[in-house]
Structure formats: C-alpha cells, structure tokens
Amino acid sequence: MNNIISDTTLFAVIYARYSYNGQREESIEGQLRDCHEFAKKHGLTVVGEYCDRALSGTSDKRPEFQRMIRDSAKGQFSVVLCWKNDRFARSRYDSAVYKYKLKQNGVQVLYAKELIPDGPEGIILESVMEGFAEYYSANLSQNVKRGNYDSALKRQTLGRMVFGLRQNAEKRYEPDPATAPIVRRIFEEYAAGRPAVDIYTDLNNEGYRTVRGNLFNKNSLRRILQNEKYIGVYRYDDIYDENAITPIVTKELFNKVQAMLKKHHEAPAAKKTEGGFLLTTKIFCGECGEAMTGDSGTGKSGAIYHYYTCNGRRKKKCARQSISKQLIEDAVIKALVDIIQDDGLINGIADTFMAWQAEQSASSHATALEKRLKQTQSAIKNSMALIDSGFVTDSLKSHIMELEAERAALEKGITKERLENVSISRDTVIWFLQRFRTADYSDVSWRIYIVETFLQAVYVYDDGKLLLQLNFNGHSKKISLPEAEKVAESGSMICSDFAPLGAP
Numbered sequence: 012m013n014n015i016i017s018d019t020t021l022f023a024v025i026y027a028r029y030s031y032n033g034q035r036e037e038s039i040e041g042q043l044r045d046c047h048e049f050a051k052k053h054g055l056t057v058v059g060e061y062c063d064r065a066l067s068g069t070s071d072k073r074p075e076f077q078r079m080i081r082d083s084a085k086g087q088f089s090v091v092l093c094w095k096n097d098r099f100a101r102s103r104y105d106s107a108v109y110k111y112k113l114k115q116n117g118v119q120v121l122y123a124k125e126l127i128p129d130g131p132e133g134i135i136l137e138s139v140m141e142g143f144a145e146y147y148s149a150n151l152s153q154n155v156k157r158g159n160y161d162s163a164l165k166r167q168t169l170g171r172m173v174f175g176l177r178q179n180a181e182k183r184y185e186p187d188p189a190t191a192p193i194v195r196r197i198f199e200e201y202a203a204g205r206p207a208v209d210i211y212t213d214l215n216n217e218g219y220r221t222v223r224g225n226l227f228n229k230n231s232l233r234r235i236l237q238n239e240k241y242i243g244v245y246r247y248d249d250i251y252d253e254n255a256i257t258p259i260v261t262k263e264l265f266n267k268v269q270a271m272l273k274k275h276h277e278a279p280a281a282k283k284t285e286g287g288f289l290l291t292t293k294i295f296c297g298e299c300g301e302a303m304t305g306d307s308g309t310g311k312s313g314a315i316y317h318y319y320t321c322n323g324r325r326k327k328k329c330a331r332q333s334i335s336k337q338l339i340e341d342a343v344i345k346a347l348v349d350i351i352q353d354d355g356l357i358n359g360i361a362d363t364f365m366a367w368q369a370e371q372s373a374s375s376h377a378t379a380l381e382k383r384l385k386q387t388q389s390a391i392k393n394s395m396a397l398i399d400s401g402f403v404t405d406s407l408k409s410h411i412m413e414l415e416a417e418r419a420a421l422e423k424g425i426t427k428e429r430l431e432n433v434s435i436s437r438d439t440v441i442w443f444l445q446r447f448r449t450a451d452y453s454d455v456s457w458r459i460y461i462v463e464t465f466l467q468a469v470y471v472y473d474d475g476k477l478l479l480q481l482n483f484n485g486h487s488k489k490i491s492l493p494e495a496e497k498v499a500e501s502g503s504m505i506c507s508d509f510a511p512l513g514a515p
Contacts, residue, residue, distance in 0.1 A: 023090035042094035049123035163247035296321040297472035
C-alpha cells in the first residue's frame, strides 16, 4: 500500500487523468506535482508519466492508461503512482481487473493523496473507496445527463468531437469537407480487404491525425469503423434518430464493415483474462506449505487442461497431486460468497473503515486549515476589541485587512479540501460490501474483484479441506505451514470442504 519499505531503488511511473466536467489541463499539472513530491518523499525514482486528458475514468478506453498497462509487462517499473484512487479508475470492475494485471507483472499501485494503510485490511479499505468512487461517478453522470438531455433533443453535439464531422452554427453535426472524404476512404479500403495496419500507417504518413491530435492506430481506426454517426444516426440515452446527421457512408457499406469487424476482431483480451490463473500468489499447498502455480496440459483427445501444481512436487519434495484450476477457483469463490453473508464480518469491516477515515480526517490538510482559521478569527476578534476600546492606528487597520484576507483564503481552501475529500457514511460502506452478496460470480471481473478484496491466502489439503485466510484481521506476510495449522486450530481461518481432483 502506501508504506514503502525497500533496500533497493524502486522505479515508478505516474498516471494522471482528468475528465470532461469542468476540469482543465491544470488538473493534470497539479496531479503530477503532488505525485512527484510523494515520490521524492518516499524514495521513488520516477521514470515516466502517462496522462489522459479529458477522458472519463468510468471507461478503460484510455490510450495512455492502456499503454501503461502494456508497458508494465516490460519490467521497467514496479510502482504506478496516482493522485487518488479514482484517477486510476471509477469502475470497481476495471480497477480490480487492471490491478490484477499489474500485480501479475510485479507492479503495485500507490496514491499520493490517500494514505491507505499497509497490509491486508488496507486492501478492503481501498476496495470500499473504489466502490464509492464508482457510486460518485454514477451520480455525477446523472447530473451531467440531465444537463445534456435538452441539448440532445435538439440533436446538438454536446461538445463531442468526431473525426470527419464538425459543429455547425446550430451546434449540430455536419460533414467536415476536409476530413469526411478520409472517413469514406477508410471504410472503402477496409471493406476491400486492406489490412488495418496499412490503412492507418498511410494516414499517419500523409500527416492526418485523430481529433485529439494523436497518431492513428488500430484502436482509433476501429472506433471510426464502428461509429454509426457516419450513416446519420444520433443516439443519446433514449433518443435515437436515424436521420439527424448527413451521412458520409452508405448503410450497405457500414453493415459490410461491421460484419468484417466481427469476424476478424472477436475480443481476444476477454479470452485472455478468462484463461488467467485467478489464485496466483495466493494459493499454497497445505501438505508442505509451498506455493502452487498455474500449469496446462493437453489430453489424449487434444483438449487443453488447466491446473495448479505444488512447487514442492515440481522439486520432487511433495506428493501433493495437482488440482483442476476450475474446480479450486470455483470452490474458493463459493467459500468467499458464503463468508460475506456474515453480518458480523461486514460490520467489523465498516467499523475499521470508519476508524481509518476518522484518523485520515484528523490529520488532513483541511483540519490544519481549520485550526489556522480559528487562530485567525481569534486574532481578528482581539484586534476589533482594541478598536472598540479606542485604540486605532494605521498599522492596526492594515493588520486587520491582512487577517480578513487570510480568513477568506482559508475558508476557500477548506471548502476546496472538503469537496475533494468527501466522507463516506457507515451505512454507505455496509451497502457497498453487501453488494458482493448479489453479484454474478460467473463474471470474470467480479471473480477477480472478490478474490483481490477479501482473500490473502488459501491452503489446499489432500483430505479435501481448504484454509482461507482473509484480508480482514489477517497478517500482511505469507504464513508458514505451522502457522497456518496453528491459526486453523484457533478458528481465525475459514475451513471449507471440496472434492479434490487430480491432474488429467
């Protein structure tokens, strides 16, 4: 978490982002400044910056964010530093999945302005904060939608730029004479079977750029090919108008391209996520205490099997059989689902979060400003008492004016801090945690989310027992087998039965 203890240099990158709603380029600069100060204070060496401008955190379709995720596999940095947790993502599903990917690459996420405690309980606190960020973002989105709906009724652009289209005097879309022919060319070349890489390489070489001024790539090209505005469709909330925009391409050409896209580009990323080993770094052999790692094999029928194998067995020091990946992961998920039905656990986590939040509030910048404000108000009161007693000098008047200016600045600063650091009520924390109970646990994102939130370690025994150590009231270090057995006897771990299955 935010406690950094290392005898070696840690290389970090900074990820910064701001959205559309009233935020500006300065938002990025402020985030970078705070992150660099945090890095210096904690001995981190910043080796790169990734900045997404005017892009919402509710979506993972952020070019610099995706580049950062890809670069994390290169081993050039071990820390991603964000200003606050909602800069990373405002969807708890995206947050869970991408932090899981970073973790697989040996990269941790830290926050410059949120001191999340180190250790397992901090993981749950962070999860609650992510849930609140998503909830806040949803409410903000509702407010923005209310403001945009009237404009959408007039078929106006809502300030959204689209390559090949421009805004006319009525703030509606119309074809841009300079770039609309390029859109038509892209569709025609793709429909003719020309590779996407050749199309966007030519566009870049000819000097064309996206609406954000970036080079074209496969993602930006795909967004153009899927944009139904080019056939005249305007869509917002429940508003759908097929004739709101002058078409750039025909419906026949557009539909042909959609069929080709579906055939050539079916979600490889989702399949990769589903094929990952959910319990990596968390699963241990109950017989010898060694970690278990993911493996695959091909059966006689040609089918591919996935399983976890004890590292002790690989070293020929343990007889523990390999176990089916699907079986053990389903068993752990079921056990966690059963555990979070416990109201006592939910209430305990809520109490811990509220205590942490109170501690953060007591040490916050806003608290320091409020203390200074009281001192300033007292000084103003004392100075006014001198004036009331007849003691009036130019220097005293000047001093009072300085104090009044300081009071106004402090009040403004306190308001800003309070807006940026919204307190979460206990009922809200409980509501977030209880939502785990009604989740769809066949969904890959949810499975990652619940495991990363609640599970610290699982020990697997040959007799069909699982020992689950939770992040709540757990230990921050990997426990040894004797420790696991001792804790199991004391009842601090959760035991669960499951039917073990050997390797194919």
